[in-house]
Amino acid sequence: MHRYLTGFDKYNTKLPIYVEKPFSDDQVNRLRDTIEKNRLRDVEYKKVPGNQEQYNGFNRFDPKKIVHMSRLLIEFDCPKDIEKTMDSYAKPIYKDDIALCHYNYIDYNSKYGDGRYAPSLPPHLDADENLVTFNYQIGGNIDDWDVWIEDKPYTLKNGDAIIFSAVNQVHWRPKRKFKEGEFVEIVSFDYCPLDNYRFTGEDNPIDPFKYPEKRKKYLDSLNSLPEFQVAWKIYNEMGIKEGIQEESLGKLI
Numbered sequence: 001m002h003r004y005l006t007g008f009d010k011y012n013t014k015l016p017i018y019v020e021k022p023f024s025d026d027q028v029n030r031l032r033d034t035i036e037k038n039r040l041r042d043v044e045y046k047k048v049p050g051n052q053e054q055y056n057g058f059n060r061f062d063p064k065k066i067v068h069m070s071r072l073l074i075e076f077d078c079p080k081d082i083e084k085t086m087d088s089y090a091k092p093i094y095k096d097d098i099a100l101c102h103y104n105y106i107d108y109n110s111k112y113g114d115g116r117y118a119p120s121l122p123p124h125l126d127a128d129e130n131l132v133t134f135n136y137q138i139g140g141n142i143d144d145w146d147v148w149i150e151d152k153p154y155t156l157k158n159g160d161a162i163i164f165s166a167v168n169q170v171h172w173r174p175k176r177k178f179k180e181g182e183f184v185e186i187v188s189f190d191y192c193p194l195d196n197y198r199f200t201g202e203d204n205p206i207d208p209f210k211y212p213e214k215r216k217k218y219l220d221s222l223n224s225l226p227e228f229q230v231a232w233k234i235y236n237e238m239g240i241k242e243g244i245q246e247e248s249l250g251k252l253i
Helices: 025-039 078-094 211-223 227-239
Strands: 017-019 055-058 063-064 071-074 098-109 121-124 133-138 148-149 152-154 163-166 171-174 185-195
Touching: 017 078, 025 071, 025 078, 025 133, 078 098, 078 133, 078 185, 098 211, 121 227, 148 163, 148 227, 211 227
Parallel strands: none
Antiparallel strands: 017 163, 055 063, 063 071, 071 098, 098 185, 121 171, 133 163, 133 185, 148 152, 148 171
């Protein structure tokens, strides 16, 4: 089982780091084209087991509908030159070898919530060894939905990125009442150690379907963390000010 909140002794740079316009116009256009081709796939959906409302296709590149968080996820093949650009930012941050292990496009839009849910990203730590995450905002038409990393907000503008450690830093976005047509588009790229299961072909050690007891134990341990509780306190207090009801802990994404 991988660990979380392992500290920053192996980091060469203090995180987070804000990066303005990391990609060229040509790179952004090709990234967008790659994503949009997968958005148009003809998908036969199946519901993911559990109480939450998520629907996946049968192919890795089929868009995933996350109804309870009102968002769409799309995986794609990352162009090599874009990966090389991110490597130049991400790899020098960590003392040991890391590599791009996972990435996806996320469209936060109320149209995916079935009229019942607003787009959301509650406080969480990633359920993987994402030592360095390159979070790129490829589009959006609102500017008041900050990314919170630990207890500080960061305003991410279209075309910019923020780099942080998703397994070491609790991160989230505040509750917000979205209007029809409002959206934010993120492409999140994760860097893991070379012995991560994604590279070795082994199972995820806390896979929620294969190892539910280990997953529950991992999640329970998160809820006792002071960093986690502080983030949830801020998250719920801000939600109450917006007239949005309080939620409980227990988020692991």
